[in-house]
Amino acid sequence: xxxxxxxxxxxxxKEGYHTCINCGTCTAVCPAAEFYRYDPRQIxxxxxxxxxARIEALLKSETIWYCGECMSCVTRCxxxxxxxxxxxxxxxxxxxxxxxxxxxxxxxxxPLTKALNGNVLNYGYCVHPATFTYKDHPESGPVFEWxxxxxxxxxARLGANYGADGEGALRRIPQEDLDELKAIYDVTGGTERLExxxxxxxxxxxxxxxxxxxYTEYTFTHCSEGHFNDGR
Amino acid sequence: xxxxxxxxxxxxxxxxIPSDGWxxxxxxxxxxxxPASEKYFLAVCRDLLGHDIYETRHHTxxxxxxxxxxxxxxxxxxxxxxxxFALMKEAGYKNLVTxxxxxxxxxxxxxxxxxxxxxxxxxxxxxxxxxxxREFDKPEHLAHASDLVYKFRGEIAERAKxxxxxxxxxxxxxxxxxxxxxxxxxxxxxxxxGAEYPCVLSGMVEAWGGEVVDYPERRHCCGFGFRxxxxxANRGYSVSNTHKKFESMExxxxxxxxxxxxxxxxxLDRWQYVIAEQTGKTYxxxxxxxxxxxxxxxxxxxxxxxxxxxxxxxxxxxxxxxLDKIGIEYDPSAxxxxxxxxxxxxxxxxxxxxxx
Ligand code: SF4
Ligand code: SF4
Numbered sequence: 001x002x003x004x005x006x007x008x009x010x011x012x013x014k015e016g017y018h019t020c021i022n023c024g025t026c027t028a029v030c031p032a033a034e035f036y037r038y039d040p041r042q043i044x045x046x047x048x049x050x051x052x053a054r055i056e057a058l059l060k061s062e063t064i065w066y067c068g069e070c071m072s073c074v075t076r077c078x079x080x081x082x083x084x085x086x087x088x089x090x091x092x093x094x095x096x097x098x099x100x101x102x103x104x105x106x107x108x109x110x111p112l113t114k115a116l117n118g119n120v121l122n123y124g125y126c127v128h129p130a131t132f133t134y135k136d137h138p139e140s141g142p143v144f145e146w147x148x149x150x151x152x153x154x155x156a157r158l159g160a161n162y163g164a165d166g167e168g169a170l171r172r173i174p175q176e177d178l179d180e181l182k183a184i185y186d187v188t189g190g191t192e193r194l195e196x197x198x199x200x201x202x203x204x205x206x207x208x209x210x211x212x213x214x215y216t217e218y219t220f221t222h223c224s225e226g227h228f229n230d231g232r
Numbered sequence: 233x234x235x236x237x238x239x240x241x242x243x244x245x246x247x248x249i250p251s252d253g254w255x256x257x258x259x260x261x262x263x264x265x266x267p268a269s270e271k272y273f274l275a276v277c278r279d280l281l282g283h284d285i286y287e288t289r290h291h292t293x294x295x296x297x298x299x300x301x302x303x304x305x306x307x308x309x310x311x312x313x314x315x316x317f318a319l320m321k322e323a324g325y326k327n328l329v330t331x332x333x334x335x336x337x338x339x340x341x342x343x344x345x346x347x348x349x350x351x352x353x354x355x356x357x358x359x360x361x362x363x364x365x366r367e368f369d370k371p372e373h374l375a376h377a378s379d380l381v382y383k384f385r386g387e388i389a390e391r392a393k394x395x396x397x398x399x400x401x402x403x404x405x406x407x408x409x410x411x412x413x414x415x416x417x418x419x420x421x422x423x424x425x426g427a428e429y430p431c432v433l434s435g436m437v438e439a440w441g442g443e444v445v446d447y448p449e450r451r452h453c454c455g456f457g458f459r460x461x462x463x464x465a466n467r468g469y470s471v472s473n474t475h476k477k478f479e480s481m482e483x484x485x486x487x488x489x490x491x492x493x494x495x496x497x498x499x500l501d502r503w504q505y506v507i508a509e510q511t512g513k514t515y516x517x518x519x520x521x522x523x524x525x526x527x528x529x530x531x532x533x534x535x536x537x538x539x540x541x542x543x544x545x546x547x548x549x550x551x552x553x554x555l556d557k558i559g560i561e562y563d564p565s566a567x568x569x570x571x572x573x574x575x576x577x578x579x580x581x582x583x584x585x586x587x588x
Contacts, residue, residue: 011306011345011352031453031473032460068457068469069300070413071337075420075427082418091302108463113303115462119260126260126297136464139471141505141548144265146568146579153570158543159271160263167289169258169267177290180315183363190308197303223465 001097003055007047007089016074016085020044026073026083036227038066040073040083047086059094062227065105095197101204104224110201111220117194121182124173129155129162136220245426249375249383252284255325256377257291257316259332262494262526268543269494269528270331273377276531281387283380285329291319296334300458307359310352313342314360317368327373329380333493336376337414340422343370374422376415378492378527382424382432385439393536396442398487399559404443405487408522409433410477410500412493413453427451433490436527440534449480454496461499474503478515478522485517488554489524497547500524505548508585519586521549533560540566552588564588 007013026040027033033040043063046054058064067087074082091100100106119128134145147154152162161168185191205215225232262270278285294316299309320328330336346353360366381388396405411430416423425431434444455473460466477500491497504521508514516522524547525533532542539560544551545567555562567588570576581587 011349014349015345031455031457032469034476035469035472065459068453068455068460070453070457071418072413072451072453075417088302092305095302105466108459108465109302112301112459112462116298116301116303120293120295120298124292125263126293126295127264128260129264132264139467139502139506141502142580142582143546143548146577147546150570150576153574153576154546155267157570158268158546159541160267165289167287169263169270171289173292174290177292180364181292181312184311184315184359185304185308187359187363188307188311189305193303193305193308219463219465221464223468228468 003052003059003093004047004050006093010089010092012082012085012092013089016082016089017044017047018079018081020048020081021079023078025076025078026081029072029076030083031070031072032066032068033229035229036066037229038063040067040087043090044081044083044086047090056099058090059097059099060102062103062105064090064094065103065108066227095193098196098200101200104219104222105227107201107204107219109197111216113194113197114216117190121178121185124178124181129170245421245424245429247379247422247424248373249379250327250373251383253325254283254285254327254329254375254380255320255323255371256285256287257294257328257330257335258287259330259335259494260293260297261498262331265498265546266494266526266529266543268541269526272528272532272537272542273331273381276388276528276535277380277384280391280535281384283384286323286325288319288323291316294330294332294335294338296332296338297458297462299338300334301462302459307356309338310342310356311359311363313339314356314368315364315366317370318360318364318366320371321367321369326369326371327375328371329375329377331377331494333376333412333414334495336374337418339374340419343374344419346370376432376492378432379424381527381531382435385436388531388535389439392440392534394534394558394560396437396440396534396558398557400557404441405557406445406485407437407442408445408447408450408481408484408486408489409437410454410489410491410493410496411451412491412496415492433492433527436530437490440530445481445484445486447481447484449477452477452480454493454499455503456495456499470499471503471506474499475507478504478507481522482515486522487557488530489522490527490530491524492527494526497524497526501547501549505582505585509582512584514585516549516553518553519584520553521585523547523549523551523554525551533558538562540569548582548585548587550586550588
């Protein structure tokens, strides 16, 4: 497969990839580059070589998973590139080819995919109090631990319509609307994407000698050394 | 000539925002963490000021967080948004207002991409028809909910019970504003003031008597980064970027922070708590943090609504120092009560960050 050609089919790539002059402006403003060993300039530069081997290495790398998709780079690139958009196209291709399981950060796609799409398809929103736990989110603080322990009361006090019919915040989305979301997933490749991520992740978990529960927990929480800018 | 030139340039940064005829869509994050903010957006703009803003129970997420976490294909995200447009059309509305910056960025990106690639729009129309038998019109105007509050900032100021002034010191409050990356970094001409001079929040602050703090990292990301916060192993990214902002704003002694995006107030609030507990450092005075408010909360305070009706008890950083400065009265014993003063216990206290 000619990876560059494949990337060119992606509308994010069509929008975000033009000639890069390697100026490094994107890297200078990038929050990910401050934290990770990450350099968006280099990514666009590698893609620009059209060198299949180098692009394949990128698709299997940790690097493409470091971006936060904040799009700060889009505003500043003097050539109207969007390195963040190029990253989105690279990630998409990495997922389609199953290359994402080759990197620790790529493997995180499994718990992310399960959690977010589980919420969308079951509750109609990406984030929902029914699945947001203090154990997974200790940074939400004692105040939110309290709020989650008293969900019905706290949300009622604040004028939400938690889990009930009708309009309002946190209302129950009617089943017919959830069915439409599912149908959209089926028609547009969303369901296929979930199955693909599941298939490649299961294979990787087996290779790593883990059950899916262990794999989920491990990919969600484990951070190896070597990712950070300060040498750690 | 030069003045006219400047006016012309400035007009490119303006945005037409009709007063009425809005179809409202909610936010995944704001609902969870700041549900009262959505309530008071409607209470102020629709019920108090009398503007036409409509909501249907049938709308859903735009899929933006799932999309920017790379878990769904672009066509899935686009078709979910096309369904929202169809609901808008069916309800007889032409303008869409969203309660989330990720959504606003997502809708904007989709409309711009369709404008450039009409064949993609045609395919999404087919997708939506196949999946739901619905048809859509694109909105004539797209706004973030803060765009409307910005537009109505004068009407709010006229009804204000309080001004953003330190009553004792007799000076305007120093307010940090945080716009949120997806508001205008991708498509600067879609936000009020563009990416260079975003004034959606600073306009509110100034209209309500405060003073906007300019500091070096004013436009730096809060650190959400989608997968960089959502996956536990990556959260160092998120707190590090927030930390960078706080270190940069600290010398300016802000009295409060006002935010545009639903995620940013959560991160700027909660990471202050984490930084305090991990390093002992706090950014407010006397061991407190800097209160972080949504724009709806700030508008609500100015209008004189009860802080606990506005949901300020759901913040980890105590808001009382700010309320005291403005001179807003509150009942400390009512802070954590449920409906009809039901006792639902109280949250535990952090070890370092001072709370009331
Ligand atoms: S979108 Fe990604 S590459 Fe661009 S500035 Fe944000 S984190 Fe960096
Ligand atoms: S800012 Fe644009 S031109 Fe400069 S290195 Fe980054 S992508 Fe290339």
